[in-house]
Amino acid sequence: MSLLHTIYQFAVGPFQEFAFMRRALVATLALALSSAPLGVMLTLRRMSLFGEALSHAVLPGVAAGFIFFGLSLPALSIGGFLAGVIVVAVAGLISRHTELKEDASLAAVYVVALALGVILISGHGTQLDLLHILFGNVLGVDTEGLLLVAGVSSLSVLLMAGLYRGLLLESFDPTYLAASGARGTLYQQLFLMLVVMNLVASFQTLGTLMAVGLMMLPAVSARLWHDTLPAQLVNSAVQAGLAGYSGLMFSYYASVPSGPVIIVCAGGLYFLSLIFAPRGWLPRILRRPHLRA
Amino acid sequence: MKLLRQLCLFAAVLLSQASHAADARLPVVASFSILGDIVANIGGDRVTVATLVGPDQDAHVFQPAPDHIKAVAHAKLVVVNGLGFEGWMERVVQAAAYRGQIVVASNGIAVRDRVNDGDEHAHEGHGKNDPHAWQNPANIVVYTRNIVAALSKLDPAGAALYQRNGDTYIAKLNELDRWAIQQFSQFPDAKRQVITSHDAFEYFGAHYKIKFLSAQGVSTDSEPSAKEVAGLIRQIRKDKIHAVFMENMSSPKLLQQISQEAGVTLGGKLYADALSPPDGQAPTYLRLMRYNIEQILAQLKLN
Numbered sequence: 001m002s003l004l005h006t007i008y009q010f011a012v013g014p015f016q017e018f019a020f021m022r023r024a025l026v027a028t029l030a031l032a033l034s035s036a037p038l039g040v041m042l043t044l045r046r047m048s049l050f051g052e053a054l055s056h057a058v059l060p061g062v063a064a065g066f067i068f069f070g071l072s073l074p075a076l077s078i079g080g081f082l083a084g085v086i087v088v089a090v091a092g093l094i095s096r097h098t099e100l101k102e103d104a105s106l107a108a109v110y111v112v113a114l115a116l117g118v119i120l121i122s123g124h125g126t127q128l129d130l131l132h133i134l135f136g137n138v139l140g141v142d143t144e145g146l147l148l149v150a151g152v153s154s155l156s157v158l159l160m161a162g163l164y165r166g167l168l169l170e171s172f173d174p175t176y177l178a179a180s181g182a183r184g185t186l187y188q189q190l191f192l193m194l195v196v197m198n199l200v201a202s203f204q205t206l207g208t209l210m211a212v213g214l215m216m217l218p219a220v221s222a223r224l225w226h227d228t229l230p231a232q233l234v235n236s237a238v239q240a241g242l243a244g245y246s247g248l249m250f251s252y253y254a255s256v257p258s259g260p261v262i263i264v265c266a267g268g269l270y271f272l273s274l275i276f277a278p279r280g281w282l283p284r285i286l287r288r289p290h291l292r293a
Numbered sequence: 294m295k296l297l298r299q300l301c302l303f304a305a306v307l308l309s310q311a312s313h314a315a316d317a318r319l320p321v322v323a324s325f326s327i328l329g330d331i332v333a334n335i336g337g338d339r340v341t342v343a344t345l346v347g348p349d350q351d352a353h354v355f356q357p358a359p360d361h362i363k364a365v366a367h368a369k370l371v372v373v374n375g376l377g378f379e380g381w382m383e384r385v386v387q388a389a390a391y392r393g394q395i396v397v398a399s400n401g402i403a404v405r406d407r408v409n410d411g412d413e414h415a416h417e418g419h420g421k422n423d424p425h426a427w428q429n430p431a432n433i434v435v436y437t438r439n440i441v442a443a444l445s446k447l448d449p450a451g452a453a454l455y456q457r458n459g460d461t462y463i464a465k466l467n468e469l470d471r472w473a474i475q476q477f478s479q480f481p482d483a484k485r486q487v488i489t490s491h492d493a494f495e496y497f498g499a500h501y502k503i504k505f506l507s508a509q510g511v512s513t514d515s516e517p518s519a520k521e522v523a524g525l526i527r528q529i530r531k532d533k534i535h536a537v538f539m540e541n542m543s544s545p546k547l548l549q550q551i552s553q554e555a556g557v558t559l560g561g562k563l564y565a566d567a568l569s570p571p572d573g574q575a576p577t578y579l580r581l582m583r584y585n586i587e588q589i590l591a592q593l594k595l596n
Binding site: 014017018019020021023024122136137139140141142248251252253254255256257258259260261 | 519550
């Protein structure tokens with residue numbers, strides 16, 4: 001009984017005592033539910049570095065939002081979202097009408113966007129560490145930020161379900177879908193908009209490192225576990241949620257900064273997956289003699 | 294790169310010669326806004342003061358622009374705070390090929406150590422000294438004497454004026470200090486607890502016997518852990534602290550959450566490392582100190 005009580009105190013106590021812990025957990029779980037599956041789709045398309053690029057690409061929009069409306073969550077989010085969508089659209093246009101591949105054109109466009117953002121910020125005359133202030137921290141999530149993450153997450157899950165078939169077809173055989181009409185481009189653009197929306201919401205509430213980390217790490221490691229896409233999607237969300245919870249626990253008991261330690265936990269899961277997952281290293285070693293016999 | 298720098302220097306030299314003919318006043322560069330205000334008070338009409346890190350800007354993340362290098366290249370005197378506050382000054386002075394005197398205004402004060410050393414500071418090459426000495430007006434008396442001495446040496450014709458201005462300024466500092474001590478004396482020691490987002494108030498706290506607890510490390514951009522945040526909330530609840538402040542340069546979100554959760558109302562902003570713009574509440578050093586003290590007094594009444 002008392003052991004159970006101790007375990008309960010250990011695992012649930014921090015969330016019972018502190019509202020900021022509850023909010024951090026809920027925001028992380030909501031993000032895990034939508035971002036990680038989107039990350040799986042990104043890895044399918046070989047766009048794993050997209051999130052990283054986008055975390056820089058949204059800067060001019062966020063900066064413009066800050067200059068005109070100050071530190072207001074809606075203004076910063078909408079600004080970031082618009083900048084992200086524009087960067088994605090321009091990169092898409094370039095890759096469609098020239099020889100350049102999507103990643104090459106994105107690499108070019110996002111650097112320009114980042115530079116514009118830096119100019120905007122310095123032109124405004126402040127030397128604040130705006131990157132730090134304009135993007136959130138998982139321990140500082142307020143009600144407004146929580147609503148944003150939850151709303152974006154719900155919308156993303158619903159839209160993903162609706163678009164699932166088209167997305168799948170488009171990911172595996174874009175030429176087929178393109179040949180069957182203009183819908184391929186539409187799916188691609190809608191999907192990327194979803195990604196941008198998720199990233200911007202989590203930049204604003206949790207910070208850039210956490211946003212990108214929770215989107216990509218569980219996604220990459222989920223692909224080591226299953227052959228089928230639906231299983232990978234579920235696995236990635238579960239791993240992201242686990243990383244979020246254990247990261248917050250570490251941050252609470254071992255006094256390390258929350259955002260980075262959540263990502264390190266996701267990294268730990270990735271490392272375990274690399275070794276033990278069916279498509280990882282250990283099963284391969286074990287299978288070899290069997291095949292030879 | 295080297296060629297570019299030489300070109301810049303060449304341009305700077307040309308410009309400096311052009312402007313010398315136009316203005317006979319002594320060009321002085323101060324590293325940040327608070328120091329600039331003090332130098333202007335002492336120099337009066339005989340000097341023009343250029344400030345590198347302006348009002349509401351953060352010296353921790355300062356990025357010199359060509360204008361700043363130009364200002365240093367023109368200068369006859371450079372005034373810095375010292376104590377590791379301006380880690381970037383060496384590069385600026387080098388880029389400007391400045392050969393003149395650099396006055397360390399904090400020379401001779403009783404230096405305090407930082408409370409908890411932020412990592413970011415450690416690898417920026419900052420020492421263990423706490424640079425925020427200007428938060429104690431008694432230290433500014435020393436600053437003033439150092440600046441008066443440096444200006445007088447450089448411009449002996451103005452020495453009498455600098456001395457007079459310096460004395461007037463010191464009188465104002467002492468008056469501010471006496472007023473503050475008398476105001477704070479109405480609170481018992483146990484009630485003198487304040488929470489801020491950045492520990493820049495060590496000198497202030499030591500001088501006026503106020504305990505400052507901070508939600509973040511010394512630097513504006515170290516990230517707190519859940520344990521630190523939880524500890525702070527517990528302490529606010531236990532000691533019934535009502536004085537919670539933001540400072541003028543950091544993200545309000547975390548402190549807003551902490552104060553909401555601990556059930557206290559957030560006080561106004563405190564000005565730590567920079568003045569406000571001229572139309573703000575703290576456009577000069579004396580106004581800054583008076584404003585901060587009034588804010589703290591108002592919140593201490595709630596404790």
